[in-house]
Amino acid sequence: MTDVSFQDATERLEAGFGDYFALLKPRVMSLVVFTAFVGLLVAPVPVHPFIGFIGILCIAVGAGASGALNMWWDADIDAVMKRTARRPIPAGKVQPGEALGIGLTLSVFSVILLWLATNAMAAFLLAFTIFFYAVVYSMWLKRATPQNIVIGGAAGAFPPIVGWAVATGGIxxxxxxxxxxxxxxxxxxxxxxxxxxxxxxxxxxxxxxxxxxxxxxxxxxxxxxxxxxxxxxxxxxxxxxxxxxxxxxxxxxxxxxxxxxxxxxxxxxxxxxxxxxxxxxxxxxxxxxxxxxxxxxxxxxxxxxxxxxxxxx
Structure with a gap:
């Protein structure tokens, strides 16, 4: 687990809805949603609009869960980098434990709902994507090798495959x-x-x-x-x-x-x-x-x- 002792010296500020939403990395989520939607839309099997909406919603929530887990783990280095110093955890607005809880809850929710609404293949791919980003990339590769973004980039590349699987049940x-x-x-x-x-x-x-x-x-x-x-x-x-x-x-x-x-x-x-x-x-x-x-x-x-x-x- 990351060292977040810097929080001890940070003033505890009251978090608003925007701070919790920022945990989900909405900019990254927008790209995930878009590429997943394209994967679903161009697939050869038509999908009922409601099922498609639920599928994309689950993928978006799963992406947000990954972002929250990433911010929980990387809170110490986020505090050092100018680009990330204002994120909710290093800014003292959200506690690390809260981010972890949100990330885990949204992960389970998104995968189970996607399974129930679509198919097992899509749910498995979403679960693997969350695991890959949160564990393989964030916890292992990012601080271990300069190939971090090369291998870890696979996490951001899975959404169109998940969207395609929502429609077709396969790859x-x-x-x-x-x-x-x-x-x-x-x-x-x-x-x-x-x-x-x-x-x-x-x-x-x-x-x-x-x-x-x-x-x-x-x-x-x-x-x-x-x-x-x-x-x-x-x-x-x-x-x-x-x-x-x-x-x-x-x-x-x-x-x-x-x-x-x-x-x-x-x-x-x-x-x-x-x-x-x-x-x-x-x-x-x-x-x-x-x-x-x-x-x-x-x-x-x-x-x-x-x-x-x-x-x-």
Whole structure:
């Protein structure tokens, strides 16, 4: 368990609804809900709207449970990092035990309800996702290896597979490719963040690649992962869920992402620091749009198919 002794020196403040909601990491939850919804929507098996709503609700609650467990475990390092110092636990508004209780309760609730409302496969995948993020990534990998975000990124890549399973009760090539797109996107996304966040991870003692291997190696890794991501993302266009809108979107966004990663890799170390961080921040901001662009395009193609415009393959 994490050392949260810093709480002893923190003024106890009264928590409001917003503080408890912040435990669920609503920004992360929004991406989880969106990609899970796309996985459900593009699946070949129609789902009753009410069942689909319950399925997405359970996935959202499960994601929030993961966030609460992560904040409970990481409370000590959150207090050190500027980006996370105002989170409810280090800010003294929510006690660690409360976060743990909320995380465990929501985990059990979301998995059981998803099982009852949909199927065992979807419930199992959701339970595994929560376990992977809270235990494998947060408790083990994050503080143990610079490959933390590489392996741990799988947790954020499972939602479309869970959404697909809600509809179909199984896993397919299409859902696995959606998983791989998010899985390969996660490292360059977070490494770009680590580059312009300067010393946050170093101060917290988290072995992010920028800390263990330096900035130059991190920039090289970003370029390699962006180059490996591109063909996987484009390949999804040639499956049953792809289409012309997705293909054009994937080609355009991956060319830009690889070009931006290349600019980060080749930049001059003697260049003004402000200019360097501007490049890194630009790539990070674009990476936020990257998944929404790809998964949004899948939805557009699905709408065209359902409107009778025919399949792509």
């Amino acid at each position: 397919s090539v299409e859902s696995v490719l959606m998983f791989v797109v998010i899985f390969m996107w996660t490292p360059p996304h977070f490494w770009a963040l680590a580059l312009f966040m300067k010393s946050d991870y170093d101060d917290a003692g988290v072995p992010m690649l920028t800390v263990t291997h330096g900035r130059k190696s991190t920039r090289k890794h970003i370029l390699v992962y962006a180059a490996l991501l591109a063909p996987v993302a484009v390949a999804l266009a040639f499956t049953s869920v792809g289409g012309p809108v997705y293909l054009v979107t994937a080609l355009a966004m991956n060319v830009w992402f690889v070009k931006g990663s290349y600019d980060i890799w080749r930049r001059d170390e003697t260049q003004a620091e402000a200019d360097n961080y501007l490049t890194e921040k630009k790539v990070f901001k674009f990476s936020l749009l990257y998944l929404f662009g790809h998964f949004g395009a899948l939805v557009v193609d699905a709408v065209f198919r359902n409107a009778g415009f025919g399949a792509w393959v």
